[in-house]
Amino acid sequence: MNSTPPPRPRSSxxxxxxxxxxxxxxxxxxxxxxxxxxxxxxxVIALIWANSPASESYFALRDLPVGYEPWHLELTLGAWAADGLLAIFFFLVGLELKREFVAGDLRQFSRSVVPIAAAVGGVAVPAVIYALVNLGSPDTLRGWAIPTATDIAFAVAVLAIIGSHLPSALRIFLLTLAVVDDLLAITIIAVFYSSDLAVVPLLLALLPLAAYTVLAQRHRRFFGTTPAAAWFILLPLGMATWALVHASGIHATVAGVLLGFAIPVIRSQASGGPAAGPGLSEIFEHRFRPISAGIAVPVFAFFSAGVAVGGWDGLLSAVTDPVAIGIIVALVLGKPIGILGTTWLVTKLTRASLDRSLKWIDVFGVSLLAGIGFTVSLLVAELSFGQGSIHDDHAKVGILAASLLAALLASSVLVTRNRRYRAAAEEEAVDADQDGIPDVYEQDERL
Incomplete structure (x- = not known):
């Protein structure tokens, strides 16, 4: 009788x-x-306007100064969009990342290691490719971080247009990738793109940030179960933190991430009883997500994407600039190489296998989709070269071209899998026992 134990099933x-x-x-x-x-x-509106006979009015609007100079807050509308509105976007990045690692599935190392490693690979490989293309030019080498980010909003818009029923596992993978590499991008901005650091405003920023953190963490004790009271206190403290970080020379969007990290993501209990109502993170998510997606990011895109191409000759000059070449190659090739290659390497090192519901072509399609590096890439381009400079204009052309090409390539791959995705979506909707949880999720928990 053979007493050899059966081999252990490989983790997925x-x-x-x-x-x-x-x-x-x-x-x-x-x-x-x-x-x-x-x-x-x-x-698209910005590009058309910037290349129309009325282009001067577009740039005059973008460069219109607004604000109070004694507080170092007299900025152009374009700068307000980049420094102010994008802080809301990065606030949600910080909030989402904290939720994932504190209360979400990614608190488990086995689930977090792959998307985190893939995000790191998706940041490192494009940065190296861009640097290699621009190695001989110190002026353009400064833009090495431009192709490191993934624009989740643009990516899911592409999925909506092509009608892809991407499985939940791939949707979670894509969102986690985008959030983690946005965090890596903001870290790069804080470390490499901050200039003329002013220590006093930076130290002063710690005061409202500390007060904001304490009040947010103990919001039920201070404000009870009514969230309206929290708004009148936390919002001014958050704005003060943003203003002081901006005055310190560190890019103000960094304040958005820090404020997002300060929000508790686990519901607190009131008077020793069960948690009452939604938590502060859920309230802020509900309030700020529409502002970010519907106002902040589109307005930033409007003021940042407008570049005067200058006809065919200007376009040819832009796409042959090493800046644009490095961005296009890094986003279109570097992103999928970094993400797919790192994911494959992790499975080999951990002796795991891809989940039985997926194939490597699915990961490849998502990796191509991650090459859409629109919003944060435009921001880093402006920080690298200065808004309106020739390299900034060429970088924008490269970002737009790379994002469009990545979207087309990803669509061509994912569309071929749509029938399988549709079947998976139907399977994930089956709830035979009518307990409110689809059967496949209950089966997965039992495995």
Whole structure:
């Protein structure tokens, strides 16, 4: 009689996760889809206006100064969009990342290691490719971080246009990738793109940030179960933190991430009883997500994407600039190489296998989609070269061209899998026992 124990089943990566997480991610992506469509529309309007006979009015509007100079807050409308409105976007990035690692599926190392490693690979490989292309030019080498980010809003807008029923596992993977590499991008901005650091405003920023953190963490004790009171205190503290960080020379969007990290993502209990009502993170998510997706990011895209190409000769000059070449190659090739290659390497090192519901072509399609590096890439381009400079204009052309090419390539791959995705979506909707949880999620939990 053979007493050899049966081999242990190999662990899998990129599984469905929990049903709660799938619902939450699905809701976020539905909001981002609308935002992505508005973003694309704003960018197209900006491009048309900037290359029309009325182009001077576009640039005059973008460069119109607004604000109070004694507080160092007299900025152009374009700068307000980049420094102010994008802080709301990065606030949600910080909030989402904290939720994922504190209360979401990614608090488990087995689930977080793949998307985090893939995000790091998706940042490192494009940066190296851009640097290699621009190695001989110190002036253009400064833009090495431009192709590191993924624009989740643009990406899900592409999915909506092609009608892809991307499985929940891939949707979670894509969102996690985008959030983690946005965090890496803001870290790069804070470390490499901050100039003329003023220590006093930076130290002063710690005071409202500390007060904001304490009040947010103990909001039920200070404000009870009525969230309206929290708004009148936390919002001014957050704005003061933003203003002081901006005055310190560190890019003000960094304040958005810090403020997002300060919000508690686990519901607190009132008077020792059960948690009453939605938590502060859920309230802020509900209030700020539509503002970010529907206003902040599209307005930034409108003021940032407008570049005067200058006809065919100007376009040819732009796309042959090493800046644009480096961005296009890094986003279109570097992103999928970094993401797919790192994911494959992690499975080999951990002796895991891809979840049985997916194939490597699915990961490849999502990796191509991650090459859409629109919003944060435009921001880093402006920080690298200065808004309106020749390299900034060429970088914008490269970002637009690369994002469009990545969207087309990803669509061509994912469309071929649509029939399989549609079948998976129907399977994930079956709830035979009518307990409110689809059967496949219950089966996954039992495995």
């Amino acid at each position: 990566v990129l599984g469905r996760g929990s049903y709660t997480e799938a619902l939450r991610i699905g809701e976020i992506l539905r909001k981002e889809t609308v935002g992505g469509i508005l973003l694309v529309a704003a960018a």
